[in-house]
Amino acid sequence: MNIRNILKVLFVSFSSILLLVPMHAQPADSSQVHLGYDISVAADENKAAVGVATAEDLSKFFTVNPGNSLYGQIPGLTVMQNGGDWWTQSVTFRVRGQSNLSNTSAALVLIDGFERSLAAITVAEIESISVLKDASALALYGQRGANGVILVTTKRGIEEGLSVDVSYERSFNQPFRLPQMLDAYGYANAMNEALFLDGQDYLYTKEQLDAYKDGTYPDYYSSVNWFDEALREYGYIDDFNATFRGGKGRTRYFVSMNYLGGEGLLDQSLDMNNYSTQLNYGRANIRTNLDIELTKTTMLKFNLAGRVSGTNRPGKATSANLFSNLYNIPSNAFPVYYSDGLWGGSPTYTQNPIAEVYETGYATSHERTYYADLTLTQDLKAITEGLSASASVSFDNNVSYWDQKTRDFVYSYRTADIDEINGLTYNEIITDYGENTALAFNTSFGGQLRRANSIFKLNYDKQWGLNSLNATALFHANSEVGDGQNTTYHRINNAGLVNYSYNNKYFAGLTMSYSGNNILPEEDHFRFYPAVSMGWMISKESFMENVGAVDYLKLRASTGLVGLEPDVFHLHIPKFSGGQNYLYTDENESLGGLEENRRANPDIDPEKAFISNIGLDAKVFGKLRLNIDAFYEKRSEILVSESNSTSNVIGVASTQVTDGIVENKGVEVSALWSNSVGEFKYSFGAQSSFARNKIIEQNETFREWDYLERTGLPVGQIFGLQDDGLWGTDDGLSGIDNVSPNGVLYTFTQVLKPGDVKYVDQNGDDRIDEFDVIAIGHNTLPEISYSFTLNLEYKGLGVDALFQGVSNVSQILNTAGIFWPLYNNNNITSFSNDRWTPATQETATLPRLTPENNDNNYRNSTIWLRDASFLKLRTLQIYYQLPENVLKNMKLERSTVFLRGHNLFSIDEIQVVDPEETGKVYPTLRSFNVGLSVGF
């Protein structure tokens, strides 16, 4: 059905194009503000809140994923780094914080007007990235706009001539931070201490501890630094780039080619296999953007971008489980390999990470992506002066699959005791596990995604006297098909925009969308979204003529409604499925069940964002540019569970209802001071954004105590117990039960011991339980994000720096083995140095060690809460642009050599690991790069 529809859309698109008569092209203009759908307004006339990063801004970063070049670049866009494979280096975008209740309130990313993945293209292709933030810009996107829109515009050709740029860069990277795991001696001592404090016998004798310390019996008493064994000093990435930008006659073109490839951090010094088991990645991107003037009035625009990419890894170890083993396996678990060459391993820790790298074969993944779109624009002045029409189609496709070649191997577990008297080992027990096998082959499907779009647009421009009017109406049909069920989306957006200006001083605008999708019920697919905006160019008023310091001053304001489609299908219809079976007959035969699964919610609605924005753009003293925006958003119709407002007497599981309301408000400020003194050019920039949300309504379950209520607090507010220090040895604990000396029952433990966390009994019921949690710290999503930029240049030699930071953000440090040591066979790091022991109880800040999963100590509480604010030096680069006379001799237009580094340092409280990634994954990276670019 959907394919038929797509074909129909196509057929009609082309027939409409054929019906049209031929017009002239609109050259790209940097003083234009892009609003998407190929609509842009002159910067002077813009009334919307739009943040922009240019190609030049982005080029300060070397990135695998262009998302990483946006740190601190656009006010109101929070970019958060995640760990993971080095080639993914994924980021999370949040436009103006968070306004709904789900944690996946991602912004819509459009590349050249179509929904595409930013990670699939390269920085070299990007002309600019704009972030649409207010209703007047977002209302155009109807049911898809409420979480913000990120518009990526790729580069295009030039009117005449050819400009070629070639560059090469090599990047060396290393983990930004790795925690310090304790060595075998430290681990064994810690384990003894933990057992002792739990009233159990020591596991390790003095002789064994000495053996760990002295390395006397390395086969049985080994001390391995797993990170040192598994990782090398650095990984590297090579990036080759060539772009051709030109035009001649009726044709303009931009062509870019990029190859990026590199190797990860795994040590590969044992040359054991005739294939690599490194964490490798390589990709080739190619793009052609063509603009062809078919006739005097007909313009054809054709963009084609493609990528092939592949990864390589050890056969059975994804980087995620490899790194989780490196973190988890204690230093004394077993040696990497025994003196006879057999791999180490144990029944508890079955995966020797070094052996997993070398001995499990290899696995590769392959991914192919193409993005193609074509637009025909026709000037219709033959009908009416100022009228034009355009039609666009796009097809995007992405598919990936895995090839795995895996094998098993033999590893050995060996133990021996130490004789106290003559120090020899005895009682050797050797157990071998596994077998050496040949490679086994397996191919698996990764995923696929197809998207198709068609857009028809009418545009009308008219000037009369001091008045100027611009109007656009468009129709957009979109189809998206993923793999699996309920991954197919069909959407239609009928949108329009009217902009009016008087004397270039007073501006007014109206944006509308009537958009729908297949998530909403039949007969009720569409919703209407209007927004109005106004602008006032104060600096053009006569009373400003004498204010010499102010070169430019504009006030903007907008208000309106934007939507967000529900993320669940079929909520509007009742659901009968599932159910439990029952058994009948003398054979106890099962008969499958069927039940009314949940009620329908016929009133399903998209989220409704009412956004108001007021902004100021100014330029003073010819040197300082200033932008300020303040916003207020009220998001309603958010899906929340019905269960807390419906009596269970109804007898059927509750559905979701659109009762949720969240309020979000904030400000964004950016300033740039640029000047030059002779040949010395400099600029300083600063920007900051603040957004704070509050849950107004979420159908919250009834709370017996007010302080337990989440409503009224920010979304994702961290809750936990409030600690009151640690129990000490002189505090009079009985040591046999879970009642404190002052009669408070600690329900999370059976026995309360010195060194356990002491909590505040919030409701005074003499019990520490889940009703004693309070709001602690902030959210894990920062409320404040800020950056500073610096550029100094003298005679072609320059320095660029960008510092970025966040604040009003918290983390619970709860990663087992890094922050929560030992229990469930977890490891221990130097983070636990501040733990409670009878000797250090005066200064200790963390609870005692225990080999058990101590539910009293290991739970969300202020003991583990940290301020997760940081200030990072995201980039620092030194460049030299060769002077013109040198260039001339070399027949070059331009050439730059540069050295740069990213994530060079961070000032933060967490210190042990990257404050942005506290999990046991491939670490976030620091990199040092050297590069050369040449243009002719």
Next chain:
Amino acid sequence: MKRKILYFLLTFTLITGCELLDYSEQSFYDDPEDIFSNFNRTSQFLADIYNRLPTDYSSVDGAMRSAASDEAEYVKQNTDVQEFTNGQWSAFNSLDANWANYYSGIRSVNLFLEYINGRTYEEYQYIDTYEDEMARFDKYQYEARFLRAFFYFELAKRYGDVPMPDGVIDDIVVINSIEKTPFDNIITYIVNECDAIRDSLPTDWNDMIYLETGRVTAGAVQTLKVRSLLYSASPLHNPTNDVTKWEAAAAAANEFLINTDFNYSFENVYYNSNDMSQGVFNNRESNELIFERRQGNANSFERSNFPMGFEGANGNATCPSQNLVDAYQTIDGYDVIIDDNGTWSAPGSVVFDPASPYDNRDLRFQQTIIVNGSDWKGSTVETFYGGANGLPVADATPTGYYLKKHVRQDIEISGSNVTTKEHMWVLFKLGEIYLNYAEAVNEAYGPTNVPGGFLMDATTALNNIRSRPAAGLPPVFGLTKDELRSVIIRERQVELAFEDHRFWDVRRWQLFDESNPDNVTEDLYGIEILEDNGSFTYSKIIVDDRLWDDKMYLYPIPYKETNINSNLTQNPGW
């Protein structure tokens, strides 16, 4: 031209637009008509309702509800079942949260009845088995009505007065303001339903074409009626002691016993943990069984209740109490007591040996409870302090006893040959009818009267239980009405132990009232056994210092419900 294009686009938008957006990948039924127009799906819908029948296998957060009564103590602390008796129970902290579950069952039945009415499934009429299938189908409505009545009884015994929605209600406003129906009206409704449907259901499904044992029988319907009337006549719901209520209960029990279509009889063995075919528990084919809640193969109940120390046991055990052990008489019919010095005695008994206090007891004793010295899986169970299965072993029994009844010794939970086996939960058995009969007739007519049309007097009914081969006790005789009541109370404690009766019986009798001559203690006792060279010394200890409040005679209605619906008045005291 311009117009042409515009019209074209507009028309296109309207036509394609709507079609494009009507795309759906729905893979479930969205209309009850789709379910009930198909015979197989209709059967499945009913199966799901059957599945809502309760069991007490680890039904309260891993424990048996018995551990919230004086039958047992649950090993694991900080669990829901402990909160019944430690003061943590409240409307905010509702335990045994079945309010929603039973209302779901009731709605399912209402929906079921609404849609199956008048179906003929004519599309199957030329299939050979059409008539047989329709014969099955004709019974469905009565089965469903029984289940609905059963769910209402489960709600009423917990909460007292509860709302009875009239059919399927989707209007939130109506549901959020529904009023309670008084307890007695609910019982009347259940009784009327039972009378209406009983004779439409078979007494034995083996007489039917599909041999679908496990479905509701006429005997089950009559038992529900007896039990409902008994509860309604009990002091909790009969504060003025209206004798006609007892008469109604007695008549219903008599109706059961004189019904010649019912072929129920007692097993000669109470329970054999090695051979399920001998008793009524875990034995679907037992003649003593009236109605059961079936289950598939499993071993989780065994993992929970095998004595700790046996490999594979996980210590989520419901451990029988000394309170219960004290209720078992010697085989010659005398009470056994242990005094404060730890001395056992059974004044009057000629068989009791204080050195072997667990021997020569009621035959049901060692078939219900594993004691120190019992044989289990070829080993001798040691619950004494320091023994293989006693404290201080982690999660060992705090009472000195482990549960045997329901636990299948023929299941392996360790080694290479772990097995799972079938379980079923006895909902109604013949013994309950005799006990209900004895209790109701005693209250209505006294211990030795045989009213006209009745089968026997109350004392005889009790002796039918007490002196049958499976119990082996001598009969009682010459008791007054009050004395017989006390004996019936103890007999129910023993005969129905761990069958989810005691928790409710002590409530309906209001046994925590100090004015009640059969008053029981709220504290839970166990036995501490010390071993010295093969001989044991005993002391009776308080295992759990329990809290009772009279409000606990009924459950609190979950706060969420009373908060949403102001017509749902909270039960007294909560």
